[in-house]
Amino acid sequence: MEMSSSCSQRLLALVVLFLVFLQCFVNGFDKVRGVNLGGWLVVERWIKPSLFDGIPNGDLLDGTQVQLMSVTLQKYVSAANGGGTNVTVDRDIPSWWETFKIWRVSENKFQFRCFGGQFLTSQSEGNIISATAETPTVSETYIVERNNTRVHIKLLSGIYLQATEENQLTADYVDELGWDDNAATFEMVIYANNLHGDYQLANGYGQDKAKEVLKKHRNTFVTAEDFSFLSQHGMNTVRIPVGWWIAEDPNPPAPFIAGTLDFLDRAFLWARIYNVRCIIDLHAAPGSQNGMEHSASRDGSVNWPLSQDYISQSLNVIEFLSARYANNPALLGIELLNEPSASSIPIDVLVSYYRSGYQIIRKYSSTVYVIVCQRIGNADPMELFQASIGDENVVVDVHYYNLFDAFFANLNPIQNIQFIYDSRRTQLQTLDSANGPLLFVGEWVNEWNVTNASQMQYQMFGRTQLEVYDIASFGWSYWTIKNEEKHWDFKWNVENKYLLLSNSMKNSVDKLHTIGPTILAIMLACRGSLYDGKTTI
Ligand SMILES: *[C@@H]1O[C@H](CO)[C@@H](O)[C@H](O)[C@H]1NC(C)=O
Ligand SMILES: *[C@@H]1O[C@H](CO)[C@@H](O)[C@H](O)[C@H]1NC(C)=O
Ligand SMILES: *[C@@H]1O[C@H](CO)[C@@H](O)[C@H](O)[C@H]1NC(C)=O
Ligand SMILES: *[C@@H]1O[C@H](CO)[C@@H](O)[C@H](O)[C@H]1NC(C)=O
Numbered sequence: 001m002e003m004s005s006s007c008s009q010r011l012l013a014l015v016v017l018f019l020v021f022l023q024c025f026v027n028g029f030d031k032v033r034g035v036n037l038g039g040w041l042v043v044e045r046w047i048k049p050s051l052f053d054g055i056p057n058g059d060l061l062d063g064t065q066v067q068l069m070s071v072t073l074q075k076y077v078s079a080a081n082g083g084g085t086n087v088t089v090d091r092d093i094p095s096w097w098e099t100f101k102i103w104r105v106s107e108n109k110f111q112f113r114c115f116g117g118q119f120l121t122s123q124s125e126g127n128i129i130s131a132t133a134e135t136p137t138v139s140e141t142y143i144v145e146r147n148n149t150r151v152h153i154k155l156l157s158g159i160y161l162q163a164t165e166e167n168q169l170t171a172d173y174v175d176e177l178g179w180d181d182n183a184a185t186f187e188m189v190i191y192a193n194n195l196h197g198d199y200q201l202a203n204g205y206g207q208d209k210a211k212e213v214l215k216k217h218r219n220t221f222v223t224a225e226d227f228s229f230l231s232q233h234g235m236n237t238v239r240i241p242v243g244w245w246i247a248e249d250p251n252p253p254a255p256f257i258a259g260t261l262d263f264l265d266r267a268f269l270w271a272r273i274y275n276v277r278c279i280i281d282l283h284a285a286p287g288s289q290n291g292m293e294h295s296a297s298r299d300g301s302v303n304w305p306l307s308q309d310y311i312s313q314s315l316n317v318i319e320f321l322s323a324r325y326a327n328n329p330a331l332l333g334i335e336l337l338n339e340p341s342a343s344s345i346p347i348d349v350l351v352s353y354y355r356s357g358y359q360i361i362r363k364y365s366s367t368v369y370v371i372v373c374q375r376i377g378n379a380d381p382m383e384l385f386q387a388s389i390g391d392e393n394v395v396v397d398v399h400y401y402n403l404f405d406a407f408f409a410n411l412n413p414i415q416n417i418q419f420i421y422d423s424r425r426t427q428l429q430t431l432d433s434a435n436g437p438l439l440f441v442g443e444w445v446n447e448w449n450v451t452n453a454s455q456m457q458y459q460m461f462g463r464t465q466l467e468v469y470d471i472a473s474f475g476w477s478y479w480t481i482k483n484e485e486k487h488w489d490f491k492w493n494v495e496n497k498y499l500l501l502s503n504s505m506k507n508s509v510d511k512l513h514t515i516g517p518t519i520l521a522i523m524l525a526c527r528g529s530l531y532d533g534k535t536t537i
């Protein structure tokens with residue numbers, strides 16, 4: 001059967017109308033008002049502590065820093081100069097040379113990494129333990145037996161280490177061994193234990209159990225209902241942290257666990273159903289770009305800038321993600337790297353990576369936003385505005401927390417609010433008017449370093465942030481959708497009315513000029529109830 005020409009014309013008209021409608025919708029996408037899906041495809045224990053509950057010897061995960069004191073000598077084991085020589089047992093007070101980072105081989109087998117990066121090895125002259133191995137193998141692997149804070153450390157051959165009267169550490173203790181004060185017994189101090197990311201979880205549980213734990217977590221932590229919730233509350237975007245190993249699904253290198261790609265696909269599906277856009281954020285880059293658990297660092301080292309391999313591998317991940325999602329209507333942007341460390345990553349290395357990432361994304365799409373994150377630490381956000389990363393649709397992401405810095409430790413509620421209104425607002429206005437990339441507050445939270453603040457104080461803090469961050473030309477996204485710490489939890493904040501979205505969602509930049517001063521006036525009038533007793537302004 002042939003279609004009549006009038007019918008096909010009508011069909012064509014309908015299609016055109018539909019496209020125009022679509023175009024209007026896309027253009028009508030004013031600004032990002034979004035929420036991060038933190039702790040989902042990249043794990044952070046503090047967001048969901050129970051994930052780590054079942055790990056045996058769970059306080060000895062990769063990157064845990066330990067110090068060892070001989071109970072007979074009452075001296076600490078030391079790798080002088082941070083490594084490169086024979087180990088001694090001669091220090092009264094432990095510092096960096098006496099602190100070792102654990103690489104976990106199994107529940108009770110560990111390697112010890114010195115401050116300078118080398119490993120304690122039994123492959124040396126005599127039976128002396130030295131701090132000279134560049135990479136760990138069997139002769140750098142030790143079995144640790146624990147009894148409360150006391151440990152015995154033995155080689156895989158079964159021979160125990162002991163502290164000699166000459167202050168050396170030797171692998172030659174063969175006698176019967178008890179937990180009394182003997183030369184082979186050490187007090188182990190856990191000095192730092194603050195890395196709990198994907199590496200620690202997967203290597204801590206081992207592959208099989210980790211698969212089970214992560215499958216359940218990924219299936220339940222973020223679901224279609226969350227997208228529905230976000231959509232109902234006026235959120236139009238999700239920023240989704242992913243780890244580099246997503247590009248190697250279904251066979252990512254150990255210890256990483258496959259499956260995140262499937263869930264990212266699901267997120268795109270839900271996004272289309274609930275009319276939400278997605279920003280994919282390379283949150284964990286190979287080698288680690290900031291040494292933190294959310295970069296999936298093994299032991300806190302920042303290796304990403306040290307090797308061109310890690311940088312090319314990161315670009316491959318960007319290529320993989322671009323190829324897969326560039327034509328998906330739910331894709332809004334790709335963020336090339338989350339929170340690179342200012343102290344470890346030179347700006348020229350970063351800018352060169354960002355430029356290459358831009359070119360790669362542009363091979364697949366002329367419109368997808370290319371988002372580049374400001375370095376964390378001591379860096380001027382203007383550095384990326386002047387960097388000529390690309391010509392079209394480049395966005396600079398800044399993260400704003402009134403936390404993690406001594407400056408905020410003693411601010412009362414009014415001072416916190418004033419800081420947002422004065423300092424953050426001024427910075428946003430300056431950056432926005434720099435005639436460069438668009439501006440995005442990609443992470444912020446309705447939490448501060450104020451103890452026992454009232455609901456009203458939180459509401460004002462949240463409202464002020466919403467209004468000020470709305471200045472950013474590209475918009476903002478809250479960190480994070482769900483969190484064991486309820487003040488970080490977007491859903492909790494909204495449901496319990498600690499974060500009042502409604503009015504601010506209708507906000508425009510203009511409105512700020514009327515509302516901002518009003519809020520300040522109310523704040524000043526309410527000084528009595530806002531004042532937390534710490535400081536006056
Ligand atoms: C380490 O100890 C061995 C055995 O006592 C000795 O031969 C070697 O010279 C020592 N190395 C250093 C750097 O002190
Ligand atoms: C731990 O050490 C104490 C003595 O300090 C000993 O009585 C106990 O049996 C030891 N526990 C184990 C599991 O070896
Ligand atoms: C809050 O301030 C205290 C000092 O009063 C500081 O030790 C702590 O690290 C701060 N917390 C955060 C999350 O910034
Ligand atoms: C905060 O509230 C808790 C529970 O009501 C209370 O125990 C604590 O002393 C309060 N802290 C401060 C600094 O007021």
